[in-house]
Amino acid sequence: MSEELLAPLAGKIIQIDVKVGDKVEEDDDAMVIEAMKMETPIYIPCDGTVAKLNVKEGDEVEEDAVLLVVE
Amino acid sequence: MFDALQFLTTTTGFWHLTPGMMFMWVVGLVLIYLAISKQYEPLLLLPIGFGIILANLPLAGLMAPEEGLLWKFYEYGIHWEIIPPLIFLGLGALTDFGPLLSMPSLIFLGAAAQGGVYLTFFIANTFLGFDFMESATIGIIGGADGPTTIFLASKLAPHMLGICAVAAYSYMALVPIIQPPVMKALTTDKERKIRMKKGRKVNKLEKLLFPIVATFVIILIVPASAPLISMFMVGNLFRESKVVERLTKASQEELLNIATIFLGLPVGATMNAENFLQWKVIFIFVLGLCAFILSTAVGVCIAKVMNLFRKNKINPLLGAAGVSAVPMAARVVHKVGQQADKKNYLLMYAMGPNVAGVIGTVIAAGIFLTLLQ
Numbered sequence: 001m002s003e004e005l006l007a008p009l010a011g012k013i014i015q016i017d018v019k020v021g022d023k024v025e026e027d028d029d030a031m032v033i034e035a036m037k038m039e040t041p042i043y044i045p046c047d048g049t050v051a052k053l054n055v056k057e058g059d060e061v062e063e064d065a066v067l068l069v070v071e
Numbered sequence: 072m073f074d075a076l077q078f079l080t081t082t083t084g085f086w087h088l089t090p091g092m093m094f095m096w097v098v099g100l101v102l103i104y105l106a107i108s109k110q111y112e113p114l115l116l117l118p119i120g121f122g123i124i125l126a127n128l129p130l131a132g133l134m135a136p137e138e139g140l141l142w143k144f145y146e147y148g149i150h151w152e153i154i155p156p157l158i159f160l161g162l163g164a165l166t167d168f169g170p171l172l173s174m175p176s177l178i179f180l181g182a183a184a185q186g187g188v189y190l191t192f193f194i195a196n197t198f199l200g201f202d203f204m205e206s207a208t209i210g211i212i213g214g215a216d217g218p219t220t221i222f223l224a225s226k227l228a229p230h231m232l233g234i235c236a237v238a239a240y241s242y243m244a245l246v247p248i249i250q251p252p253v254m255k256a257l258t259t260d261k262e263r264k265i266r267m268k269k270g271r272k273v274n275k276l277e278k279l280l281f282p283i284v285a286t287f288v289i290i291l292i293v294p295a296s297a298p299l300i301s302m303f304m305v306g307n308l309f310r311e312s313k314v315v316e317r318l319t320k321a322s323q324e325e326l327l328n329i330a331t332i333f334l335g336l337p338v339g340a341t342m343n344a345e346n347f348l349q350w351k352v353i354f355i356f357v358l359g360l361c362a363f364i365l366s367t368a369v370g371v372c373i374a375k376v377m378n379l380f381r382k383n384k385i386n387p388l389l390g391a392a393g394v395s396a397v398p399m400a401a402r403v404v405h406k407v408g409q410q411a412d413k414k415n416y417l418l419m420y421a422m423g424p425n426v427a428g429v430i431g432t433v434i435a436a437g438i439f440l441t442l443l444q
Contacts, residue, residue: 008414008416009416009418009419010419027413027414031076035418036398036401036418036422037356037398038402038418040405040409040415040416040418041413042414043413043414049313063419
């Protein structure tokens with residue numbers, strides 16, 4: 001089973017706290033997105049391993065972009 | 072020889088200093104301090120603070136009618152209604168109406184928050200003896216929109232312009248402190264946790280049509296709001312048309328920055344010791360705060376009332392974003408929402424009522440102008 005983490009709002013990724021292969025738990029810090037000059041932390045959606053990471057620090061993302069996949 | 076020396080001293084400012092002037096220096100310096108060290112609305116409080124000092128230098132005559140430099144800025148910039156509309160041009164070019172169009176029903180929250188403006192108007196008029204024009208100017212502080220406050224004050228109560236502008240900008244800087252206790256007191260933890268259903272997608276044509284349609288509708292209904300609304304919407308049309316990048320950029324950046332400089336200095340300079348050192352000033356500050364609190368409270372309450380009729384509940388915190396301090400009020404909503412549920416992202420939803428609040432405040436000012444002038 002895998003779950004995607006979608007960007008809850010459009011903005012710039014300014015910090016990523018995980019890398020591919022990391023074991024993660026639901027609600028762990030995943031990354032920090034900057035929108036409207038405010039930093040918003042976003043969290044891992046479910047327990048598992050980070051299988052895919054689609055963004056790097058500095059990327060601009062649209063709302064609903066797939067940021068990472070947890071398996 | 073002694074006489075000549077004595078004459079020379081009388082030509083210096085020192086000879087004409089009054090305690091009131093020196094007190095105003097302190098007021099100006101405090102604003103400059105807050106702008107620099109606390110970063111309270113520095114773009115405005117810094118020039119305003121300096122303007123206050125300049126206006127209280129004896130013999131300098133910067134505010135002398137017809138002659139003084141700052142008087143000219145004031146007369147031709149603010150009294151002639153040029154600078155606040157130019158600021159609105161820039162704000163229009165910076166505003167994305169997408170979040171509002173995506174959930175049009177949230178426009179009511181932008182209107183609801185103006186309730187605080189009217190409540191404060193009645194309080195100031197009924198209980199504290201301010202006349203109608205002064206009360207309207209004080210009430211509009213609750214709209215949390217600086218240029219609108221200045222615009223209305225210059226027409227209804229110019230003697231209170233500086234104080235009301237300083238109150239509006241100070242409280243705007245304090246929105247993250249003023250709003251959360253009110254929002255938390257009026258909502259339950261469960262309500263704060265409500266996650267919003269995604270809004271519909273907004274296409275380019277809608278965004279393009281919005282400023283045109285809004286111009287017709289708003290100016291036909293409240294003609295007195297025309298100077299601000301027209302510039303706001305033309306700025307927005309520049310932005311959404313995507314074909315006049317240069318004009319959009321000029322409106323958003325250079326022109327807005329220039330207008331801000333010419334706004335801050337003369338607004339500060341209206342605050343001379345005579346105008347400022349009155350008991351009334353304390354009431355203005357208290358009422359301004361009261362207007363902010365009431366606007367927040369009314370916004371949240373109306374959101375809860377809307378929920379009685381809605382299948383998809385909205386998070387009542389969004390009501391607080393109707394206070395138009397853009398985007399501070401929306402950020403506050405977002406933060407308070409995340410405190411209740413860290414995966415609740417309200418920022419973009421809050422931008423809807425937030426930009427609606429700007430329009431709401433301009434309309435409220437237009438209604439005051441229509442009724443009182």
